[in-house]
Amino acid sequence: MHKAIIVGGGLAGSLTAIYLARRGYDVHVVEKRRDPLQNTVSALEMTNSRAIGVSMTVRGIKAVLRAGIAPQELELCGEPIVGMAFSVGGKYKIRELTPFEGLSPLSLNRLAFQKLLNKHAALHGVKYSFECRCLSVDLEKKSVLVQEDDGGFQHHRGDLIIGADGAHSAVRQSMQSGLRRFEFKQTFFRHGYKTLVLPNAAELGYRKDLLYFFGMDSKGLFAGRAATIPGGSISFAICLPYTGALSLATQDGDAMRAFFNHYFGGLPPTRRKEMLEQFMTLPSNDLVNVRSSTFHYRGNALLLGDAAHATAPFLGQGMNMALEDAYVFATLLDKHADDLDVVLPEFTRQRKVQADAMQDMSIANYEVLSNPSFIFFLRTQYARYMHKKFPSLYPPDMAEKLYFDSIPYDELQQIQQKQNAWYRLGRMN
Incomplete structure (x- = not known):
């Protein structure tokens, strides 16, 4: 039986734990926060969790359902979304969105979703160590040193270390110091x-x-x-x-x-x-973009979620890609019969391309939203009209693809680039 040590028991870490436990892995999750199932969450943690108001798109929904979680349970964690409303001059311009596969995005209560994942992880035998701070990671020995809530120290060893510990990942920092030619870029x-x-x-x-x-x-x-x-x-x-x-x-x-x-x-x-x-x-929060040249270290360690590719929420895809990471990792374990020496490099090859495309689109969307003009609304209407009029020639609406589809991000980026080219041509004509 493989043993996996997951550093970070948030959304991505907990969903990954469920996938691995369903495969028969012995999974141990190290989490610095309190157990959300024990009603010991602090007022600050609860406020932050419910205030995030993250959106789960069809991409994220599929990743969760494929882990064996019933859609009825997931739906209790959020409200279905059918459109977007843009406030201009005190009035709202509303864009209705059309489901493709009978699935609608959810405006998510993050804390409720976290509790749902923890519940299912417990049902599958995942072990959690809460209020434990990761102090160091030995990538060669595949061990993690943590400080427990009582001040004591404990080593956890396994066959695989997974860093799902966010933008300031301790696992990634170990990779930075222990892996030659590891490139890392953090921008705010x-x-x-x-x-x-x-x-x-x-x-x-x-x-x-x-x-x-x-x-x-x-x-x-x-x-x-x-x-x-x-x-x-x-x-x-x-x-x-x-x-x-x-x-x-x-x-x-x-x-x-x-x-x-x-x-x-x-x-x-x-x-x-x-x-x-x-x-x-209330305190402020940073919007950070994290890029790493690789998401793995040999067959020993893996990064996923924000630890690998944190990005600002201007495309609404950070959490969704993190959840998809867990699903893709599980499919690669299936494909390669749990051979970690093959699975982990393949994960980097597949997900690095997708992460770069997602982050590039998020940055571009940030520039539009932070420097908008009335042309933004005209362009949106133009794009939807042209696709409806010429569906075989003009690319589909990006917002609908992002929220209602799980098309790879690099393909979405190509659609965006085609829209830009068509739009420039339309303006010239």
Whole structure:
């Protein structure tokens, strides 16, 4: 029996654990946070989890269902999405999206989904060590040194080390120091973000089946996203520069009050006040892009999810690609009869191409959203009209492909490039 040590018990780590345990692996997960199934999650952890308001696309849904999780269970963790609403001048322009395979994206309660994965992992015999901090990784001996919640130290050894420990991965750092010619690049976007939550989205006029986008009329000042999460609350991600008169560092309450009054003026004054109070007290989060030249070390260690390819959420694909990583890894184990010396290099070959394409598209989308113009809406309408009129010639709508399909990212990038070429030709004509 193979033994796998997974560093990081978040979404990608837990789904990978389920896939491996279903194959008969002895799986041990090391996680620095508390056990979400024991009702010991701190108030800060719970707020952050429900405030993220991540979107699970069809790509992520398929990866979860293929791990043996019933669709009815997954649906309890989110709200189905049928379209997008863009706020411009206080009014919303709505884009309806059409399902291809009977599956709709979900506006996800991250904490509820995490609990679902942990429940299924436990049912398959996965062992978790919570509140354990990974101190070092020995790639040659395939061992992990952790500090437990009582201050003691423990070595965990296995046949495979998997780094699913996020953008600041300890496993990747070991690969950086232990692998020749390992290239790593970390870049930060000029915006960071804060997450704010308001109760009773329906009462505020927000539809639970739409994703909301803000800042299209801010001339690049900010970008915002909102989605209803189970329980009826709505989660806002407010992206602003790190410094400046209106920024994440702003301490001027009057300036930020004017900001919320201007861009969220349709909300009641008490709700705008609540958003202001949360903004002034909650910490900010970085938007980081992580690229690694390889996702594996021999047949000993593997990176997946944000540890391999963290990206800003401007394409809505970070979590979804991480979940797909787990599924692709499982399919390669099937294909190569669990020969890790073959599986791990093949994983890098396949997923590196997809990660680069996804990150390039995310950066391009960030530039559009942070420097938008009215042309954005005209171009979107033009693209949808042209594909409907000439389906064999003009590429399909990118948003629908991203949310309702699991087409490889490099193929999506080619579609995007074709749209750009057709659009330039259309403007010239």
